[in-house]
Amino acid sequence: MTHHQVELTVNGSKVSMQVEPRQSLADALRSQLGLTGTHLGCEHGVCGACTIIVDGEPVRGCLMLGVQAEGAEVLTVEGVSPSEGLSPIQEALREHHGLQCGFCTPGMVMALHHLFTITPSPSEDEINEAISGQLCRCTGYQGIVSAAKAVAQKQRENRSHDTTVNGKENSCRSA
């Protein structure tokens, strides 16, 4: 089978991958780039373990082909983790026991990362909606929702302490 050269940006770095036309983006990220944090739980777009951010939108890495990623900006769990330690979302998930086996966790982190990017202090309804496409078999979701609520609360507190800059509120990209 022929391979295609795909150029894209992954976690801020320009990279090039050789992919078969039938290879999923998640597969390509894992096997070509060694980014094994993106997990494959069902490969039919239901479980959400492979959730990544492509051009600012959450995407099922198993439902998008590698060849479709030409020129795309891709963000994976490796890209939202600080060089050491944990991001505020990750730290909250740990504090609230929002993970057990860890297999759904990268997808959950990405779904929440996207939520906090577009909605700095989301409501519980918004949190539920953001993770409604992510299956977790271990936790019963309670710890995950608590973690997200705690992050949202902290964001609200930070915002109320922040002074506005140029008439605009600071965005909360640190989440």
Add this chain to the structure above:
Amino acid sequence: MTIGARIPRVEDERFLRGEGRYVADIAMPFMVEAYVLRSPYPHAHIRSIDASEALALDGVEAVITASDLPDDLPPIPCRIPTHGDLGPYLQYPLARDRVRYVGEPIALIIAKSRAVCEDAAELVEIDFDPLPPVVDPEAAIKPDAALVHEAGNLAGRWGFDLGAVDDALKNATYVVSEKFSIQRHTAMPLETRGLIASYDVGRNLLDIHGPTKVVHTNRNVLAAMLGMGEAEIRMVEPDVGGSFGARGEFYPEDYLIPFAAIRLRKPVRWIEDRIEHFAAINHSRESAFEVTACADAEGMITAFDVRLVTDMGAFIRTHGDVVPSHAAASFPGPYRVRNYRIDAMTVMTNKTPTGTYRAPGMFEANFARERALDRLAAKIGIDPAELRRRNLIPADMMPWHVGTESVKRPTIFDSGNFPHVFERALEAYGWDAPIEREADGWLRGRGICALVEPSGLGPFEGVRIEVDQHGYATIFSGSSNQGQGHETVLAQIASSILGLPVEKIRVRHGDTGIITFGGGTYASRTAVLGGNAVHSAAVGIRDKALKTASAKFDIPLEELSLREGEIWHGGKNEPVISLGGIARMLMPGNPEFLKPPSDMNMPDNDGLVVTSYIRGVPGGTSAFAVHMADVLVDPRTGDTRVENYFVACDIGRQLNPLIVEGQLIGGVAQGIGGTFLEELTYSEDGQLTTGTFADYMMPNVYNMPPVGTLVLEETKAPGNVLGVKGVGEIGPSGVPAAIGNAIADALKATSGLNILPLTPERVLAAASTVERP
């Protein structure tokens, strides 16, 4: 004391950063990929297999069929004692001349990639001669049924007959007889299975990554099947994305992938996909109960008379008949009922073989018993909680011998004050609080389930603790971890003895190369048995360190103590020596002794290392739990909404409350899946019709009610020094009973709601039996 501390888990950071290392994340040089070609028929003769076209495809390395396996290859054995001989029903790794379920492995295809394997699979020509499939277990035991196996479809019939059931039935004031059925569903961990096997031909060493749960047992089974020494095989558990009982048993692939690695002399990797997983992993739970329960005029339960039919699927797997065995042994639950009879049948069908899923047998038995008890309470005319209150086993009757046995071990409830915990639970939930019966046409009901969850079963567990010269301790555990948090809780136990922070205590597990014996992880046993072993080994480390310091510094032993990883002398301000310093002194060839102390070679120290194996109490230990729920029901549509869920339990002692809560809430989620959503359905012609996540519904965030917990440390388990009881299986165990009872209470229904899952259709059917104004 670190035991009991509510601390976040030490293993979380790698998972959160995407740095967990699961089996599909491991690759090796020259590795090839495997694919299992599975039967599309539930029952058929295989006339011929022609793989020539597949073998001609570029990149294909081998197509292995049954004829390529050794003639004298034994079937995969049961690892647990069974009721009677189930030998005729065991499975061979590849189907030989007949297939018996959709998904049965027929051939193993090896190629340079999984995709090429799948291309090749299309080219394998198999000539099947279909046979009539046997799908329904009740039909399977009729005399004219087609045979799944020549030995007969009824694999086993056994039971117990305790006390005088017939007399009790004759003399009873109140009698109810109900039929219940629990649907086929299963663990469905979010990570599918996988293996990577590599073989060092020169040294005859086989390394396998991917096994979990019972790696030592599986290693020994594989050694026997391959004719290798046990120490020539190493099984290593990577990070594992959930098991819940199903994953990690010895499956056909656990033979096939190593066999292929030996034959091809290349590393072979097999990563199951989700569609395969649905047909290949052990299914569970499918069973039907007929329950007659009776009571005297005072509302004392006088007997249970039960018939149980369990669908075992097409083969008996490694668990044997443990699921119905546990159900039968523990059916009477937390009640002092001495007249108990059960007639249990295990039946073969042309469906995926079965095994355990979290709270095996207990989820099923609790549903049947507790629903029947609500019917009995209604008949007597008392509150459901009152019926249970009158019949709970009192504390002074502990230990309670049920009089049954499972897997050749007596069923004993070792301890507990059930009545006290029951009252605490009712009070914490507000069982007696008034309930608003109607809201916008919806009806509200409240339900309860009381149960005993056995744990800590199995013969033994072991650990070795090693302290290095820098003061780091490593626990080498014989048990396995699939997400439960062993790396934290085992470290907490050691920390409480050694005074080291948990960050300086590493836990390694699931690897036959690091400890000689291991029991593994099942039956909520790691805290109970593994925890006991860690405690014992840590005490051994402490004592060895203190004795060594006493001798070295000539200080009486009783004046020394170990705190925060250092040894202290009475009220002195400076520690005498660190644990790392002692470890250094005890190293063989200790560099402090430059000259040998004699002219002869002599035995030397063996390090600050202690191994401890703990033999389990035959009946394990038992936790008492109460589940309660408030449920809203729409009698017009059959729709339901669980408003509130609550679990109270007495687990003796908590090692880490955060993890205990997580186990309970996560367990309830699986119970909710089993109550409302999850079902592995088969068509009449034996095809699995819920074989994707689009058809097999698992709970998402919207399906979860708020779950409250009350965790008591009321009665310590007498059989282990920590006093702990298993908590992992309490969560799912009572959910369908508590919710079923709540729905019945809402509808005031006196029939129905006995068939799981409780779909809107079934709820509506129950609603329609009740006249409403």
